[in-house]
Amino acid sequence: MHPRRWIEIRPAGVYCVPGDFYIDPTRPVDRAVVTHGHADHARAGHGAVLATAETLAIMRTRYGEDMTARETPLAYGETLTIQGVTLSLHPTGHILGSAQARLEHDGGAIVFSGDYKRRPDPTCALFEPAPCDVFVTEATFALPVFMHPPIGEEIAKLLASLKQFPERCHLVGVYALGKCQRLIMALRDAGYDETIYLHGAMVRLVELYEAQGLKLGPWEVVTPQLAPTLAGKIVLCPPGALNDRWSRKLPDALTAAASGWMRIRARAKQKGVELPLVISDHADWNELTQTLQDVGAPEVWVTHGRDDALVHHATQNGFDAKALHLLGYEDDSE
Numbered sequence: 001m002h003p004r005r006w007i008e009i010r011p012a013g014v015y016c017v018p019g020d021f022y023i024d025p026t027r028p029v030d031r032a033v034v035t036h037g038h039a040d041h042a043r044a045g046h047g048a049v050l051a052t053a054e055t056l057a058i059m060r061t062r063y064g065e066d067m068t069a070r071e072t073p074l075a076y077g078e079t080l081t082i083q084g085v086t087l088s089l090h091p092t093g094h095i096l097g098s099a100q101a102r103l104e105h106d107g108g109a110i111v112f113s114g115d116y117k118r119r120p121d122p123t124c125a126l127f128e129p130a131p132c133d134v135f136v137t138e139a140t141f142a143l144p145v146f147m148h149p150p151i152g153e154e155i156a157k158l159l160a161s162l163k164q165f166p167e168r169c170h171l172v173g174v175y176a177l178g179k180c181q182r183l184i185m186a187l188r189d190a191g192y193d194e195t196i197y198l199h200g201a202m203v204r205l206v207e208l209y210e211a212q213g214l215k216l217g218p219w220e221v222v223t224p225q226l227a228p229t230l231a232g233k234i235v236l237c238p239p240g241a242l243n244d245r246w247s248r249k250l251p252d253a254l255t256a257a258a259s260g261w262m263r264i265r266a267r268a269k270q271k272g273v274e275l276p277l278v279i280s281d282h283a284d285w286n287e288l289t290q291t292l293q294d295v296g297a298p299e300v301w302v303t304h305g306r307d308d309a310l311v312h313h314a315t316q317n318g319f320d321a322k323a324l325h326l327l328g329y330e331d332d333s334e
């Protein structure tokens with residue numbers, strides 16, 4: 001049966017009728033399948049949560065042990081049948097534990113991508129196309145202007161700046177979940193083996209990634225005593241802390257930010273970012289359009305982001321495409 005006959009868009013989000021569960025609901029529900037740990041997809045207070053073990057661990061870290069009454073871990077590629085709906089999870093290359101949810105019912109299959117990217121990332125498994133009749137995709141950076149450069153180029157800019165301004169503390173705004181750990185790995189890949197300093201808000205998720213086996217190298221938390229001594233060092237903080245009272249204790253901080261939005265000069269300027277680094281955990285325009293080809297589903301539904309451009313492109317390329325206009329999935333801080 002075609003998925004359009006058993007998938008509904010409800011106020012709490014996308015709902016699977018025969019399975020009686022939601023995918024990434026934006027308000028508390030009885031049963032939720034959660035694609036990944038970012039706050040706009042993973043919320044506390046559901047009766048039951050099904051997700052990868054890594055996503056469940058991230059949710060417990062962020063929301064506490066009582067984030068849900070019942071947890072069901074499902075590994076990539078494993079299947080579980082819920083009231084006639086066969087569910088499986090597949091990697092998306094977005095962050096640790098992130099998954100596409102594939103639902104099959106009565107001969108029809110639909111895949112919810114959640115957020116994804118196609119580039120190799122040592123902090124998570126590579127995106128795997130899964131066969132389906134309907135592919136549900138994000139569209140955060142779905143404009144041809146969004147072309148993310150190789151991460152190595154952006155890291156080289158940061159290291160060059162560090163060399164040029166050794167008296168300045170290099171303060172980099174990064175999202176605490178995913179971007180932070182990926183940036184640390186990229187610095188290590190580029191041969192930077194010095195201690196990296198972290199805002200206190202990054203620590204628990206960094207420790208969680210380490211507990212999953214990631215080798216992030218030496219790091220230390222910034223304390224009030226330590227802060228004035230960090231000239232020539234790299235400090236990572238949440239984007240919101242770049243220009244707040246906390247950062248004023250750092251010696252002559254040079255502000256950088258790692259985000260796909262840094263492609264937009266005006267946005268970097270508005271946020272007071274001196275060194276914009278275009279590093280994104282979302283697919284850029286080419287990755288999005290390539291993914292439609294790789295997945296090969298005849299029908300494409302677009303959840304959030306720049307849906308017009310992607311729907312238009314998909315339609316022109318022979319896909320049956322539509323926008324779902326889902327609200328509540330903000331990737332502002334991505």
Ligand SMILES: [Zn+2]
Nearest residue numbers: 036038094115
């Ligand atoms: Zn995300």
Ligand SMILES: [Zn+2]
Nearest residue numbers: 040115329331
């Ligand atoms: Zn998202």
